[in-house]
Amino acid sequence: MDARSQFLDLSPGPEGVAFEFLPFIRAYKDGHVERFFGTDIVPPSIQEEESQFCISSKDVQILPQINLSARIFLPSKIINESQKNNSKLPLLIYFHGGAFCLGSPFCTVYHNYLTSIVKEANVIAISVDYRLAPENLIPAAYEDAWAVLNWVSTHSNGSGPESWLNHYADLQRVFVAGDSAGGNISANTVAQLGVESLPGLNVMGLCLIHPDFASKNGEVYKSWTFACPDSSGGDDPRMNPGKDSRVSNLGCKRVLVFVAGEDPMKERGVYYYETLKESGWNGEVEMIETKENLCPLGHLHRSQPVIASANKRCPHAYCDQISRPFPQWCGKLWTAHAAARLS
Numbered sequence: 001m002d003a004r005s006q007f008l009d010l011s012p013g014p015e016g017v018a019f020e021f022l023p024f025i026r027a028y029k030d031g032h033v034e035r036f037f038g039t040d041i042v043p044p045s046i047q048e049e050e051s052q053f054c055i056s057s058k059d060v061q062i063l064p065q066i067n068l069s070a071r072i073f074l075p076s077k078i079i080n081e082s083q084k085n086n087s088k089l090p091l092l093i094y095f096h097g098g099a100f101c102l103g104s105p106f107c108t109v110y111h112n113y114l115t116s117i118v119k120e121a122n123v124i125a126i127s128v129d130y131r132l133a134p135e136n137l138i139p140a141a142y143e144d145a146w147a148v149l150n151w152v153s154t155h156s157n158g159s160g161p162e163s164w165l166n167h168y169a170d171l172q173r174v175f176v177a178g179d180s181a182g183g184n185i186s187a188n189t190v191a192q193l194g195v196e197s198l199p200g201l202n203v204m205g206l207c208l209i210h211p212d213f214a215s216k217n218g219e220v221y222k223s224w225t226f227a228c229p230d231s232s233g234g235d236d237p238r239m240n241p242g243k244d245s246r247v248s249n250l251g252c253k254r255v256l257v258f259v260a261g262e263d264p265m266k267e268r269g270v271y272y273y274e275t276l277k278e279s280g281w282n283g284e285v286e287m288i289e290t291k292e293n294l295c296p297l298g299h300l301h302r303s304q305p306v307i308a309s310a311n312k313r314c315p316h317a318y319c320d321q322i323s324r325p326f327p328q329w330c331g332k333l334w335t336a337h338a339a340a341r342l343s
Contacts, residue, residue, distance in 0.1 A: 023036055055076065070128045091174045111127075145185050156201060178207075
């Protein structure tokens with residue numbers, strides 16, 4: 001089995017196991033799920049120091065009835081600056097990756113990733129803890145994403161439920177971004193925004209980092225059919241931009257797509273870029289190919305022997321490596337391209 005199929009293979013496992021997506025997740029027939037990535041929790045913190053390097057964070061409940069929450073990241077220096085000149089920062093709404101069934105804004109990888117981006121881009125960021133499959137099958141993730149945009153829009157007059165957004169976020173300068181499955185969620189959310197606008201919310205740009213879509217010939221990874229067993233597969237417009245009539249009316253004016261030379265999902269990002277470019281959409285789209293892999297999960301930009309070794313021994317062996325603090329240079333590289341092109 002090659003690295004690509006091994007990474008996204010969700011074939012039936014041993015007796016009692018419904019699916020295995022090693023080294024990330026194991027789902028049992030009785031409904032029990034074991035996750036080996038994204039379950040560690042970094043607590044939020046308020047940084048009193050007001051230097052450009054200090055980022056504060058806090059967790060907020062958006063829809064408690066479905067346990068929809070998010071982590072907000074704020075440059076500490078904006079607090080005094082806003083009091084002096086009423087200045088506000090652009091808002092980044094971010095959706096993490098993880099094949100629709102893994103990941104969390106609260107884990108080390110994504111907490112450090114967003115901290116790095118906020119530090120370099122000087123923005124406020126909301127990292128969304130959307131519901132995961134298989135406990136919450138698709139369309140739960142899309143519904144949560146739309147609910148978050150609705151919630152953000154309630155702050156447009158400065159009287160929403162979250163003080164940081166009321167005081168420091170410029171809702172006329174909103175950007176939506178995500179990696180892998182989070183890129184797919186981001187694209188679908190902004191596509192819906194072109195159909196159903198939200199008063200007081202101006203999404204200026206969309207940034208997709210190694211997004212998860214169908215291939216040009218309609219192939220989808222098994223992770224998609226695991227998260228959405230009722231899907232039509234490659235003909236599903238949520239996965240195939242060529243089948244999505246909303247693409248030509250995307251709810252922003254600028255789109256930036258990142259692909260990486262060695263990423264197995266590269267062709268899918270290229271397909272989205274080409275489809276959008278040829279759709280008649282009245283906006284500007286750009287694609288950047290980097291040698292470095294900018295996705296926090298890294299996809300398969302790691303050695304196949306490490307994955308094979310993890311599969312033979314314990315899924316934790318591989319995930320321990322990607323759970324280390326995300327390197328700052330990656331956030332800087334992302335920001336260097338995205339901030340200049342989407343603003």
